[in-house]
Amino acid sequence: MSAAAGDAVGEVVGSAVGALSGDAAAQPDEVAAYALRLGDDALVLAQRMGEWIAAAPELEEDVALANIALDLLGQARTLLTYAGTADGRTEDELAYLRDAEGFRNVHLVERPDDGDFAYCVARLLGFSAYQVELYARLASSTDHTLAAISAKAVKEVAYHRDHATQWVLRLGDGTEESRIRMQAGLDAVWPYLAELFETDELVARLGDVAVDPAGLHEPALAYVRGVVHQATLSVPEVAVAPGGGRRGEHTDALAPLLAEMQALPRAMPGVRW
Amino acid sequence: MHGNDATLDEPADDDPAFLALIDDDGRVEPRDAMPQGYRQSLVRQIAQHAHSEIIGMQPEGSWIGRAPSLRRKAILMAKVQDEAGHGLYLYAAAETLGVDRVDLLDRLHAGKQKYSSIFNYPTPTWADIGAIGWLVDGAAITNQVPLTRCSFGPYARAMVRICKEESFHQRQGFEILHTLSHGTTEQHEMAQQAVDRWWWPSLMMFGPADDESPNSARSMRWGIKRFSNDELRQRFVDMTVPQARALGLTLPDPDLAYDEATGHWHFGEIDFSELFDVINGNGPLNAERMAHRRGAHERGAWVRAAADAYAAKHASRSAGTAA
Amino acid sequence: MSSRGWPLWEVFVRARRGLAHTHVGSLHAPDAEMAVRNARDVFTRRSEGVSIWVVPAAAITASSPDEKDAFFDPAGDKVYRHPTFYEVPEGVEHL
Numbered sequence: 001m002s003a004a005a006g007d008a009v010g011e012v013v014g015s016a017v018g019a020l021s022g023d024a025a026a027q028p029d030e031v032a033a034y035a036l037r038l039g040d041d042a043l044v045l046a047q048r049m050g051e052w053i054a055a056a057p058e059l060e061e062d063v064a065l066a067n068i069a070l071d072l073l074g075q076a077r078t079l080l081t082y083a084g085t086a087d088g089r090t091e092d093e094l095a096y097l098r099d100a101e102g103f104r105n106v107h108l109v110e111r112p113d114d115g116d117f118a119y120c121v122a123r124l125l126g127f128s129a130y131q132v133e134l135y136a137r138l139a140s141s142t143d144h145t146l147a148a149i150s151a152k153a154v155k156e157v158a159y160h161r162d163h164a165t166q167w168v169l170r171l172g173d174g175t176e177e178s179r180i181r182m183q184a185g186l187d188a189v190w191p192y193l194a195e196l197f198e199t200d201e202l203v204a205r206l207g208d209v210a211v212d213p214a215g216l217h218e219p220a221l222a223y224v225r226g227v228v229h230q231a232t233l234s235v236p237e238v239a240v241a242p243g244g245g246r247r248g249e250h251t252d253a254l255a256p257l258l259a260e261m262q263a264l265p266r267a268m269p270g271v272r273w
Numbered sequence: 274m275h276g277n278d279a280t281l282d283e284p285a286d287d288d289p290a291f292l293a294l295i296d297d298d299g300r301v302e303p304r305d306a307m308p309q310g311y312r313q314s315l316v317r318q319i320a321q322h323a324h325s326e327i328i329g330m331q332p333e334g335s336w337i338g339r340a341p342s343l344r345r346k347a348i349l350m351a352k353v354q355d356e357a358g359h360g361l362y363l364y365a366a367a368e369t370l371g372v373d374r375v376d377l378l379d380r381l382h383a384g385k386q387k388y389s390s391i392f393n394y395p396t397p398t399w400a401d402i403g404a405i406g407w408l409v410d411g412a413a414i415t416n417q418v419p420l421t422r423c424s425f426g427p428y429a430r431a432m433v434r435i436c437k438e439e440s441f442h443q444r445q446g447f448e449i450l451h452t453l454s455h456g457t458t459e460q461h462e463m464a465q466q467a468v469d470r471w472w473w474p475s476l477m478m479f480g481p482a483d484d485e486s487p488n489s490a491r492s493m494r495w496g497i498k499r500f501s502n503d504e505l506r507q508r509f510v511d512m513t514v515p516q517a518r519a520l521g522l523t524l525p526d527p528d529l530a531y532d533e534a535t536g537h538w539h540f541g542e543i544d545f546s547e548l549f550d551v552i553n554g555n556g557p558l559n560a561e562r563m564a565h566r567r568g569a570h571e572r573g574a575w576v577r578a579a580a581d582a583y584a585a586k587h588a589s590r591s592a593g594t595a596a
Numbered sequence: 597m598s599s600r601g602w603p604l605w606e607v608f609v610r611a612r613r614g615l616a617h618t619h620v621g622s623l624h625a626p627d628a629e630m631a632v633r634n635a636r637d638v639f640t641r642r643s644e645g646v647s648i649w650v651v652p653a654a655a656i657t658a659s660s661p662d663e664k665d666a667f668f669d670p671a672g673d674k675v676y677r678h679p680t681f682y683e684v685p686e687g688v689e690h691l
Contacts, residue, residue, distance in 0.1 A: 050337045051337075053334050056569065057572070057573025058577060070347060170583040173586065178576070178579030178582070304658065368622070580626035
């Protein structure tokens, strides 16, 4: 692997990843905070999806899920790299040297799926439906780097959404057992969807740099509901989970995920790998 | 293309016309008449090769979640994904011979078919991922390149694709070890220990010595194998020794010496008793690898069944027109 | 179908516009929609294609190896179909 091939970030957005600067109306540290939350979502879900490689229901699906994990990891790398330009941290410093309280991802992506394929595709459906709406709008961000990252990512997540859709349809409208399992997967994921669409002051202050997630709720959920109905399943009526990931409050699933992911760089800090 | 109706009038194993085709460097295609021994031999070899790819995902897959940088994580994910793809290409090549992938997987899960014993060794440190890429993939590539000219068309074609895709696998392993070797003392140690662990097992990947390898001669007569185990092993050693020097790492063989007369690296005696032990399922991780594999397959059964049921219900739906 | 595993599909990929679809391999999938998606994931992850066909392996009709001689040998002696068969006087161009 040459250094050129290794620098995926540069490849992804070409020259678009510049350092954050104060030339736009937005504060660089606030743009960085925004990029960080999107990057953390992608990184943590990539880590979860990576657990499926060599454990999928069929070989073809191993390959498909790995593609999705790789797309998400690529998004995470560009977003974290960009976020890091605000204070000179690298993608790896951000990924490996923050504790759970420092992560800004939503709870949906950190929940363990414990090898339950129904949970895996239910989560992917909800998350990618959100991401499609998000990136489609963020491609017009006044921040050129965020716009470039989003323009590329929207094509990737459209495929993820399609993949999840195909599976929810097959599992929902497959066998009696799969219908029960798929409904249970949706029920388990559903309480965590609301957090994706919570707005806060950071987003409000960023104006046209960011996308207000509250505005994504209707189109994303309309898509998901459509798939659920077509799959002959019911839209869950369950209480919303508390959330708080954007403020660094996490479920007890994140710390062990990070402990595994970060073990080596933490044990031997400051070295090249 | 598949048409799995094996011809009934099979030629004998030493059929002169079949051997003449092989001698002429001709290719055998799935629906051609072929000796039963040739077919069985290929099914066994291709299946074992495919099983090795998918079991081989495990030792490296266990490090995807722990890769020490995001760049390394992406590379490793892509590599393990390739191995799934390669298993898939190989099962498809085997299927052209009239067997089904499900049956081959059943035989793997029942312990009736083998996979390469190398994957029964553990990967305790990150450096093992480097050593697997450099040595295990290096040995595999040495084995596989001549298979691109194998007499059986579908196997040869699968190997062309696999060799092309694997070209980055060995390099990424070399790069991991190079970085570690030139890092801190602790990292260098980690790299050296991994190489010490993987060197002899990777030499054993070429199989027993030629005079101890009962099937080798027949495979060579049939153009499945193009070079003997010992020839390929020597080729690998000759390529690898200078690379070790470039890495700044040593190979754990006191007898390793360059022979001016032959132009080859002489290496020490291989302790095959360990290999046979590992082949027979006594490897450190055989049970764990099989349990993981069976577990994934069994946990996926309801998913595969659901997709079948859905397809049956929606069979009338027409696909797009080809254009 | 059924417990014996998903059916086999043959995959054809157009490497780039202007070229025909070429057979690249096969895979298993429960139905056509999944087959074309699996083909995308398995066979084009290094940008190998711009268009994919999938065909159920069972739908392919092949010529039989037993009829190989009757099918293909008769074409062997029709040398006049090839331009090299003809003598062209020296100096004549664009023919």
